[in-house]
Each structure stands twice: as structure tokens, then as C-alpha cells.
Amino acid sequence: MSSTLIQTDRPRVSLREVDAHTRRRRGRSSLARILLSLGMVVAVVPLGLILAEVTRRGLPALDWEFLTQIQPGARRDGGGYVHGIIGSAYMVGFATLVSVPVGILAAIYLTEYGRGWLPRIIRFFTDVMTGVPSVFVGLFIYALLVRGAFGFGAIVGAAGLAVLMLPIIVRSSEEMLKLVPEDQRAASIGLGARKWQTIMRVVLPSAAPGLVTGAMLAVARAAGETAVLLLTALGSLQVVSQLQGTPIASLTLLIYRGARQPFPAGQQRAWAGALLLMLIVLVLTLAARFVTARWGNRR
Numbered sequence: 004m005s006s007t008l009i010q011t012d013r014p015r016v017s018l019r020e021v022d023a024h025t026r027r028r029r030g031r032s033s034l035a036r037i038l039l040s041l042g043m044v045v046a047v048v049p050l051g052l053i054l055a056e057v058t059r060r061g062l063p064a065l066d067w068e069f070l071t072q073i074q075p076g077a078r079r080d081g082g083g084y085v086h087g088i089i090g091s092a093y094m095v096g097f098a099t100l101v102s103v104p105v106g107i108l109a110a111i112y113l114t115e116y117g118r119g120w121l122p123r124i125i126r127f128f129t130d131v132m133t134g135v136p137s138v139f140v141g142l143f144i145y146a147l148l149v150r151g152a153f154g155f156g157a158i159v160g161a162a163g164l165a166v167l168m169l170p171i172i173v174r175s176s177e178e179m180l181k182l183v184p185e186d187q188r189a190a191s192i193g194l195g196a197r198k199w200q201t202i203m204r205v206v207l208p209s210a211a212p213g214l215v216t217g218a219m220l221a222v223a224r225a226a227g228e229t230a231v232l233l234l235t236a237l238g239s240l241q242v243v244s245q246l247q248g249t250p251i252a253s254l255t256l257l258i259y260r261g262a263r264q265p266f267p268a269g270q271q272r273a274w275a276g277a278l279l280l281m282l283i284v285l286v287l288t289l290a291a292r293f294v295t296a297r298w299g300n301r302r
Contacts, residue, residue: 106172175217
């Protein structure tokens, strides 16, 4: 057998040599990396300044007395927001108990069963409700419930917060459920599982981390709302255990009214309340991340 040597006139090129095309690609990649880094800095710096300012002003007043005492007179130092903490826990807790199951069920319908015009209408209205100002929701709940037989109270305030939370949970949960591969559904059905068994044992466990994250985003939105509670909870200067028929305080209402006062003592309590609200949201977010991480490791 004879072998034919193929000769070429091309010179040998070292592997370490970089041609012009590769240099242009590296230049574009470096430029994109710089622009992305600048965008991250522009987004993070204002957030860091806000966190630093709230911490600097609120930390001196955030003590055990603040967590266990009610608000004194506007000019008096000391006291706290325990009545607002209790009221926020009532309203956000009840709103979460209502909106999270309903939102996830609606997302399951849109993803697994929705066909035709009805899912399109539901998606349209959830998208619209996501951008509606909270004061409009407060006016709606005020006209529908407060002026009727219910009056001001925690249940009515929770209803307003639930209306705000529901579209966030529906849309985020729908997107998380869509990320579950169709092969998993087909494999479950191929093994003889029914539709509801596939949803409960395959789809929901696979999407659980995303569902928890979406729910926590909605809870954080509800915990920071003020306008809707001005028209539903109204506010109070005492600890209220009655769920309906009596105005009740919340952290956001107390922060809003304390910040509007001309007295340094009230403004100091408002800064401490803002810092406490940030810490609560941070703890809830970290707890959700921990639960989802443990869930993923166990699966």
C-alpha cells in the first residue's frame, strides 16, 4: 500500500497565536462584561445606600422596649410598635392563608387544564392586577366591605392584601410549573398514574422551590403595603385582639404616620419600624431559601 502525502502551501500557525476574529470576539465579550458589571453597580449602590441609611437611623431605637411596648405620645421618647407587629402578623398571615392556596390552584388550572378562552382571560386580568396601584384595591375593598356590614378590621385588611398577593402568586407559580419537563409528566402517566396523582406527586414537588419563592415575594409585597390598609385597617394606638369591627394597627401604618410627624421622637420610631420591617422580610426570605435548598437536597 502506498500513502499519498497531501501538501499545502499554508504556513504553520502556532496554537498560541490569536487571529483578528478571535480578538474581536474577546473585545466584545470584555465590553459586555464591563457593561453588565456597571449595570449591577448602578442597581446595587442605591439599595446599599438605603439599607445603610435605614440601619443608621433605626438601629439606636430598635431595642426590647420597641418590640414589647405600644407607642406613647408623639412627643415622648421610648415606646414601641408591638401593636403594629401584632396587627401586621394578623393581616399578612390571613392573607397568606387565603392567597397562596388559591393562587397555586389557579396556576395548576392554567398550566395543566386550561384550554380555550378562559385561561387567556385569567392571564389578562392577573397581568392587569399586578400593575394596579394598591390604593385602588383599598378603595374597592372599602366600598365593598368596609362601608357594608363589616367595618374596619384585620379581616378586611387581610382581604385587601390577599387581592394584591393573588396575581403575583398566580403568575409566578404558573411560570414555575411550566418549567417542569413534559417528560416527567409523560413518564408518570405512562406508569399508570392519574392526572391528579401526576400533579401532586411529580409536578408540584419538582416546582416546589419556585412556588415557595413566588409566595415569599407576594408576602414581602403585602408586608410593605400601606395605602390599602389606610382604607381597610385604619390603624390604632392600642393592641387589638378583635379580628373585625375594630380598627387595627400595622407596622406600615405606624411608620407612615410616624414619618409625617414633626417630632423627632415619632420620626425615630418610624426609622426603627422601617428597619424592623426590613429584617422581617429578610428573615422570611432566608427561611424560604433554606427550605427550598433542603428540599432540593433531599430530592
